[in-house]
Amino acid sequence: MAEEDGTRSEQPGYYDRLQVSTEAIDGVRVVTPAGEIDHHNVQPLSDALQSPQGRAIRTVVDLRRVTFMDSTGINTLLAAYQSHRASGGSLHIAAPSSVVIRLLSMVGIDQVIPCHDTLDSALGA
Template identity: 50%
Template sequence: MAEGEMTGVERVAQPGRLSVVSTATDGVHVVSLAGEIDHETGDTLRQALDACDTPRPRIVVDLRQVTFMDSSGINVFIAAHRTVSEAGGWLRLAAPGEAVMRTLSIVGVDAVIDCRDTLRQALGN
C-alpha cells in the first residue's frame, strides 16, 4: 500500500459473493474487492464506486482478490469511468488476476481504463 494516511474505512459485504472495503489514501478513494463480480453483485460494486458528491474524484479499484468477473462488472467499470472522467477525475484498476485481466483485455477495457499491475502503481502518478 502507498505511504500516506488512510481514513474512512467502510465495509460492505454480500455473503459468499462480493466483499467491498472502501478507504481513502492521500485523497484517493480505494475500493478493495474480494469475490465475484457478476449480475448479482453489480449493484454492490456500483454503489462502492459512486463518487457523485466528490469534486474531481480519484478512484483506485484493487482487484487482487476478485476471482471472477462477467460483463456486469465491465459495464459498471465503464459507467463509473465515464462519470468520474466527466467530473474531472480518474478511475484506475489495480492488480487484476489473470482471469479478470483476460476479461478486461478481451473486451478492450484495458485500453479505455488505466490498469496497473499493483496497487502501489495505481496510487502513484
C-alpha cells in the same frame, strides 16, 4: 447449494459472494471488491464507485481479490470511469488477477481504463 455437476443453484446466499471495502490512501479513494462480480451481486460495487456529484475524485479499484467478473462488472467499471471523467476525476484499475486481466484485455477495457500491475503503481499514477 451447488449441484453435483458443479452448476450454480439459485439457493439464497450463493450470490452473496462479493464484499466491497473502501478506504482513503494518500487522498485517493481505494475500492476493493473481493469475490465474484456478476449481475446478481454487482450493486455493492456500483454503490462504492459512485462519484459524489460535481466532485473530482481519484479512485483506484483494487481487483486483486476478484476471482470472477462477467459483463456486468465490466459495464459497472465503464460507467464509473465515465462518471469520474465527467466530473474531472479519474478512475484506475489495480492488480487484476490473470483471469480478470484476460477478460479486460479481450474486450479492450485495458485500453480505456488505465490498468496497473500493483496498487502502489495505481496510486502513483
